[in-house]
Amino acid sequence: MLSKACEYGIKATVFLAQQSKDNKLSNVKEIAQAIDSPEAFTAKVLQQLVKSALISSVKGVKGGFFIEKKTLKKLNLLQIVTAIDGDGLITNCMLGLSQCSEIDPCPVHHQYKSIKADIIKMLKNSTVESLAPGVAQRLSFLKN
Amino acid sequence: MLSKACEYGIKATVFLAQQSKDNKLSNVKEIAQAIDSPEAFTAKVLQQLVKSALISSVKGVKGGFFIEKKTLKKLNLLQIVTAIDGDGLITNCMLGLSQCSEIDPCPVHHQYKSIKADIIKMLKNSTVESLAPGVAQRLSFLKN
C-alpha cells in the first residue's frame, strides 16, 4: 500500500507535529529513534518533505526539523503520501491497467472505486495535528 | 497495493475462468497476450498458482492451463492474492509497525481497520466466476 519511505515520512511528521506544538526542533537522530527507522534513509525522506514544503528545517548547530504552526493546522496524511509516493494511490487501477475508467473498467473497477474513495477520505481526514495527541498520551504508537 | 505478479495472477485467472467454462486449455503465450503481460514472468506466476492448487496444468503438446470445474465455483481473488503476495494485506499495519493491535495501535489503526475489512470482503466476494462474464461480454477488460 505505502512505501517504506512513505511510512517513515508519516511517522516522522506525526512525531514532528507533537514536538512542534512545544516549539521544539528535532534532528534526524531524534526522529529516527522516535519512529525506529534507519537514520540516513529517514534523512532523505525528511529532505523530500522539506522540498515539498510540508515541513521546515533549520541548518547548522541547534538546527533540525519542525512544522510551521500555520502548516500544522491543515497538514494531512494524503499530502504526505502524495509528496513521497506520488498520486498512484489516487490514480492507479487495482489490476494495473493503464487506462481503467468508468467506461472501460477493469473487472474490479466498480468494487474498488468506493474503497479507494474511503482510503483517500481517511488520509485526508487524518491531520497530523489530530493524530499527534494520541501518540503524546501513549494511546497510539509510532514504534513498538 | 498488489504486486505486479499478483496483478498478472488475477488477470490470468479471470481469463482462464472464461476459457475453462468452455473446457478450453490456454498456454502461456495466449494468456500473456490476453492480459498484456510479459510471457516468461507470467509463466512463473502461473506455476505458483498451480503449486497452490488454484489452477491446473497439462504438460506437453496441446497442454496448457485451466481451472477445474469444482475449483471454479469457489475461487476468489483473496485466494490468489494470498497465494502470490502472502497474507501481508491481511496482517500488515498501514504504517508498518510489526506489532500493531487494538491494544497497541498505530495512529491510524482504528481508521484503517474498517478499510482493510472492506478490501478483504471485496476480494473474497469477487469470485473469478463472477468476474469472467463481464470480460467475455466486453463490459470489463483485462488489458487496454
Add this chain to the structure above:
DNA sequence: TTTAAATAGGATAAAATTGTCCGAATTAAA
C-alpha cells in the same frame, strides 16, 4: 575565528521485485 553540530546532496551498496533465458521433462501427433 575556530570548532562542532547539524541539514543538503551526491555517490554507492544492498535487497527486493520484475523480467529474461535456457535446458530438462512431458506428451500429442506425425
Add this chain to the structure above:
DNA sequence: TTTAATTCGGACAATTTTATCCTATTTAAA
C-alpha cells in the same frame, strides 16, 4: 520413434526500492 509444443525449474539480468556513506554547506557557540 522422432519431432515439436508445451510446462517446469534453475540461473541470471534489469530495475526499483531501501539503505548507507561521504563531503559540502550552514551556523551557533566556545
